[in-house]
Structure formats: C-alpha cells, structure tokens
Amino acid sequence: MTRLLGGREATLAAACLVAALVFAAASPVFLTPGNLLTVLRNSTELLLAALGMTLLLAMGAIDVSIGMAMGLAAIVVGQLLMAGIDPALAGIAGPLAGAALGLVAGAVVAFGKIPAIVATLGLLGVYRAGIFLTLGGAWLSGIPTGLTDLVATPVLGVPPAIVLIGLAYLAVFVLLRRTPFGPHLLAVGNSDEKARLSGIAVTRIRLMTFVVAGALAGLAATFYIATYRNVSMTIGATLPLEAIAAAVLGGTSILGGRCTLVGTVLGVILIRLMQNGLLLVGVPSLWQPVVTGAMLLIVLGLEAGAGSEGLRRLVRRPA
Amino acid sequence: MTARLRQSPTLAILAGLWVLLVAGIALLSPGILTASTLTTILQFSSILALVSLGQALVILAGGAGIDLSVGGIVSLASVLAMMAVSAGLPATLLPLACLGIGLALGLGNGLLVTRLRILPLIATLATFYVFSGSAVALTGGAAQSGVPAAFTPWGRGALAGIPLPFLTLALPLFLVAGVVISATSWGRWLVAMGDNERSARLVGIPVDRARLIVYGLSGLASGAAAFVSLAWLGSARPNIGQNLELTSLTAVLLGGVSIFGGRGGVAGVLAAVLLLVTLQTALLRLNINTVWQVGIVGALLVAVLVADALTTRRR
Amino acid sequence: MLRQLKLTLFAATLLATGALPASADPANTVAFVPQLIGIPYFNAMEEGGKKAAADLGVEFIYSGPVDTNPVDQLQIVQNLIDQGVGAVSVSVLDASTIAPVVEQAKAKGVKLFTSDSDAPDSGRAVYVAQATDQGLGYAIIDEMVERVGEEATVAIVSGEATASNLNAWIGFMQERAKDKYPKLTLLEPQYAGGAADRAAQIATDLMAANPDLKGIIGVASTTCPGVGQAIETAGKIGSVIGTGYCSPNTARSYLKSGSFGYSVLWDPAKLGYLTVWAGKQLIDGKPFEASVQLPGFDSPTTYDPATGILLLGEPAVFTADNVDQFDF
Structure with a gap:
C-alpha cells in the first residue's frame, strides 16, 4: 500500500485538490456533478493511452505513434459501423486492430534492434500516411450511433466507458502485480541485459507490452468513435505527448523499471482538470499547452530540487 | 575522402541515396534538373539545417540528450524578437535579439537538465509545450508583421544560385561545428562524454558545463533559424517551428548520429537534411500527394536504422 | 544493406510515379494550393477545379500541405513556380506564405493569385472570394440572433489560431455584435487547432462554464463535428444551438438531430x-469583366477592380429543411 500511495501520488492528489478548491472558489460551476462528469468524459482516450504509455515507459520503451494507431483503429471501427456490422463486434474490433498495430511497433523495436523512440517516430509517419490514404482525403462522418450508449447512458451516474476503463486498469494492475509478466516487464525496464541473463524472454515481453499498449489505444479508438462519430485527418495528433506527460507527472520513470497506475490516473485527471478549470475561470484555451508544460516542470522540478524531501514530508504527515 | 567514407557508412549510404534520387528524377522528369531547383532545395534546407545542427550536438553529447523544444524556440524567438522591435528595439538589433532569445531559452533547457537532473526528453517536452504554446498565446495566433525591409534581400537573395541564408549562415556553422568536433579538445570532450559519460567524468571533463553549453548552442541555432524565417518570410509566424522537433530528429538520426550519443558527425546530418528536402522537392515536382512525403520519410528512417543496427551487430 | 535501401527507395519511387503522371504542358496548367489537404472542404474545391479544367481545356494541379504550416505551404508554391506552371492560386495561411515568391513569380511569368483566403497588398493578381469576410461574419451572427434572440450568450470555437481568414471572420462577428446587437454577449474565441476531439472538449467545457449559453459557433470546418457532437453528448439539444461554416455533408447529421440550427457556407466546388x-483568364491575358455568368452558376460573379476581388456571391444558409438538396 505504501508503494501504491508513494510521494508522487500524494503530491499529485494534493495538487488536484488544491486546483479543485481554487477553481471551485472562482467558478460556481466547477464542482457541479455535470462538470466533473465532463472532465471525466474528456479524459477517456487519454486515460487509456496513458495507461499503455505507462507500461511502455516502465519497460524502458516509448511509443510516439500511439495516437496514429488510435486513428487507424478508429477508422476500422467507424467503417465497420457504417457497413452495418453489429456494434458490439465493431467495438471489439478497435482493441484488436490496436493490438495488431502494437505488434508491428513491437516487432520493429524487438527485431530491428533500434530504440523505440526512433522506430515509433518512423511508424508515426507511415501510419499517418496510412490514415490519409484509407480516408482518401475525406472524413468519416455521420457514423451510426451504435456505440453511443457506451459514453452516454450513465450507470449510477457514470458512463459505461468509465467503468470499462476502470476494468482495464484493474486488469493491467493484476497483470503487473499478480503474474510474472509484471516483474519481468520491470526487469527489462531496469536492464534488458540483466533480464536476459536471468532467463527472461526479453523479446516476448517487449512484444507483449507493445501489444497491450496497442490494444489499449484501440479501446480508446472505440470510445473515440462512440463519442465523436467522426474521424478526421488530424485524429490522435496530440495524444502521444499528452500521454507521456500524464505518465511522467504520475511518477513513472522514462528510464524504465518503475511505474504507478494510480499516479498515471492522477496525472491524466490533473491535466484535464486544469484545462477544464482554466477555461471555466476565463483563461483562453491557447494557454493550455503552456500550463501542461509548466505543470511538468513544477512537479519534476520540485522533486529534483532541495525542497522535495520537505514537501513530501509535509504531504505525508497527516497520513 | 574514401577513407572518410569508409569511416562513416551512413554518409556513403546517404550520398548513394541522394545520387539515386537525383538519377531517378532525371529519368522521370528531366525538366526538373535546373539551377533554380538547387536554389529552392537549399532555401528550404536552411531552417531545418540550422535546427538539426543544434539537435545533433545535443544528441552527440549523450546523457540521453534530445531537444524536443527546438521548434518551440524557433517560434518563440521569432515572435518575441518581432514584438521587441515593435516595442521600440532598434531594427538593426533584430538578429541579435533572435540569437539572444534562442540562447537564453536553450540555456534554460540546459539548466533543467544539468542542475535539476530532469531527463532531457521530459525537460524539453515540457519546454516544448511552454515555448510553442506561449508563442501562439502571446500573439493570439496573429502573425507579427513589420520585419525591416533591409533584411529581406538577405533572406530571399542568392549568390550564384546559392541562397544567402544557406551560404552565409547554415553552411559556415556546419563547417565550424565540424572543425570544432574533430579538431578541438572541446569537441573531443563532447564525443567522449556522449560515448561514455562515467569515464569522461573520471578523466576530468566538465561534463555538466559542457552539456549546459550544448543545450545553449542548440537554442542559439534555433534562434538563428528564427532569424532566417523572419528575413525570408517578412513576418513572424507563431507556429513557424511546428514539426521541426520531429523533422530535425529524423534528419539527425538519418544522418548517422546514434540516439545514445558519442557516435556520428555533422556532415551526415547536413547530408540527411539535403536528402530529405530533395525528396520533398522531387515528390512535389512529380505532383505526388504530399502525404506520401510523411510516409516515405518515416519508412526511410526505420529502414536506414534497422539496416544500420543489423550491420553494426554483425561487425 | 545498401541494396535493401535501394530497393526500398526504388519501390517507393515506383509507387509514387504510378500515382500521378507529371503534367503535360506546364504553361497551360492552373494549380491550386489549399491550406491543408485531407479535409472535405478543400476536396470539394478540388472537384470543382477538375471540372473547370475539363471544361476549359487546361491542366489542373491540386497540392497542399499536410499540416497548417506556412513554410510547408510556401515550399509547395515555390515548386509550382519553379515548374513554370501557368497560374498558381493559393488559399493562404497567411500573407507570408506567398510574400517571398511574388517577385519570382512575376519574373517567371507565373500568374500568382489567391483564392478562398486572401493576402491583400501582396501583389497577387486577383483574389477569388467565396463571399466577403464581412458578409460571412455578419451573416452567421444575424442568423444566430434570429434563433436565440438578442439577449443571449454565444461562444466561438475556432480552429488554428494562426489562420488569418478565420480570424478575419471572427473580427467581423465581434464587430456586428458590438454595432447591431449590444445586448448579445460574445465570449472570447477559443481555439481547437485542427482536431475534432479538442473542439468537442472545448465546446463541452464552455457549456459547463456558461450554463446560460445559447449558441456555439464553430468557425473552422474542422470544428463543426466536434461542436455538434458536444451538444448532443451533453444533452443540450434545443437549449444550445450549434452552427458553423461547414458543408451540408459535414453538418447534415447535426442539423437533423437538432444540435445544429443552421450552417453557413458557399459551394466550395463552385469556388x-x-x-x-x-x-485560365489570367493565362490567356483576358481582363475580368464587372459581371460574368459562368455555366452552372446560379448568379453572376462580380469583379471589383478597385480591390481586385472576384466574388462568387452570397453565402448560403443550410437548415434541416433544405440540407438534403445539397451534396458537397
């Protein structure tokens, strides 16, 4: 449990709380259930993409093509729906397509022996061209509403998508903490050389992680279609960097070997909470990227700076 | 020359690809091979070349070095410098303002990396958001016009078919960087610390200070690119640096610089920049949908690196 | 290894050359460079351009950037000029996209002009306008007030903050609100970039922030689906009216669901x-007459020599009732 709620999570939770209090004081709308649901709804794709990114970073990899993978999966889901396929099947096609694309990225990294950032940078270009060529320059629009219930009808006040995302997090948590996959993944993240020497099938772990991350991006695509019923050329362009920011804010190390799922959730929530709150209090949306960058700098800077220990103690004492 | 080529296989590959490309164009559409095409290619290489030079130095110096904020620096430096001129800064100081702002922003990255020990990927991801976001937010997205007319003849001019920004700025800087890296102790430090940081520290190389300077230089190069964009376009565009982080990274890696640092040189980077821009130009001349550029460049990057990784392992 | 690379590049070249043949006669070619490729609006312009090219016996090249980056657009324009294309039309992202090449174009005898988005005072030969910026800005506000009344709060969601034509329209919206509807509250414009999901996110946040919001205007055609979807998802159909400058095909499902009250646009194919x-007129060296009736056009197009603007006509307003009569 101490592992689960380490220093960074406490810092982030406190940051979310402070931000929420400030916004609530400045705008009467902020704390209404409707608005909080909006924040959650706006977080769906990022929650899933950041979860996949967390796993990749923990393994010492990264995937900057994840947004384009979501885009391609979204085209698959959208076109199946438009072809009149049963919505449930079309919805499942999202994660499947994502997993296939993740396998491609994993194979290039694992067999091509090139750093993940370079490999996925290349794939980013290839996928982007792929999106354009499959769309043929037009948008997918007017996609049938078959999946809309996923994001609309609240079950106990929460859309089913959020429940599904919770289940995805739970599944990944079990995978990490209750199966050998977790320790193996972290071992590869710490040092793939040592992992190999200790008998871990490094290549298989690599492939599996990319496949899981891809499937999560594909699930994000299903929710994307359910929410927007439209695919345009620019789909997913900002997703990878936001996912990296969220995971790193949460306390996952990009050097590998360390990850926290709670931290990632808090990182996503903090980013979206700030975007929503700033708009509510009247700060133009153009400043949002600046705020995202500043948050990264502040959180990491605080931790790096001398004051970090004191701050951590300050946050921990009540607990 | 042959010895040099043997030393760096990437340079040979790039040269080969370039020749192949030009030969391909000559076959398909001979009308393209004119002097004005060369001018166009070099003109559109200038900004990318400058930014890639800074990026190359940062990656060469190792320590997981990378600068994702280069495009943000180009945008912010050009916007801020023009705002300063509008606010009364003497127009003659415009180039200095660009360089100074670029240097300052780059040093900011360097401090984050060397003092706060934030990993470069994350530190410059954060400053990418801050710099590029600020450039758009400060201006509300509007272009800042009013670049003094005295600069545009340089920005748009050419001597013997070679654009002046390339001839008088980008090319000399690459030469200087090449000489510094191969012939000065400072340059050898850079490669040494990229190759093996621990032993570099052990032999007394001031790794942190050198790295701080390298990030500063990357900012400086981006500031220079910002000035080129001002003198060329005649106005400051808040999103002028869009995508430069990814394109420059592509050029540097394609140019044979190892992402882990310590291996590669600036000649390959210049070759890669020229290859990329030639490819773009060729595809445009053949009236091929621009989206192919994106896909081909991506595939090329993966292909070259996979080939490189596989042959290196065999060696 | 080298062989592998050669093969890759060769295959790419083959694929590429299979895609499009080089144009036959550069001097008898009209090119159009949009702000961005891959969006239905400019695709429709491409279709119209092709039809005109077939009717008039000229070659037509359509080539634009993948990102709304001025340098990418400039690179395309520059290469068209180097090719010696007869006439190059550009929907400029900003005046800077053609400023460096105006002189070169003149020297090479290439007719450089703007279409869809203008760069005044740049030395362009003519500006082919869909409607005046003023007319567009005023029309969307007038239609909105007709539906929500004068005492209302209306939000603006735009695309790229750097697109000069979108900013001009917003400027005229604000001017109209200030001059004619003093009681109308126009919120500060927000910018979604080119992404539909960002537009939806911002629209949702705006509805939450302003419970009394009556209307949302999606300025870029890329923002229309996001705005419409956000109103549907938030369950605000009927209480918030969405609109934007988007084509009937893009707006159709939102007009029918009621999340959009109307949409303002011209026919991009005609443009x-x-x-x-x-x-073609410029290549042939023919002057523009004050009024010309083109085949298939509902009304004559007008030319104002003082401003150098060739005007398509008034923008059309699409509603749930008439949207099915259009297909673009």
Missing part, C-alpha cells in the same frame, strides 16, 4: 471552378 476559370 474551385471559379478559381480555375480565373487562372
């Missing part, structure tokens, strides 16, 4: 047709 026609 594409007019663009190529204007290019």
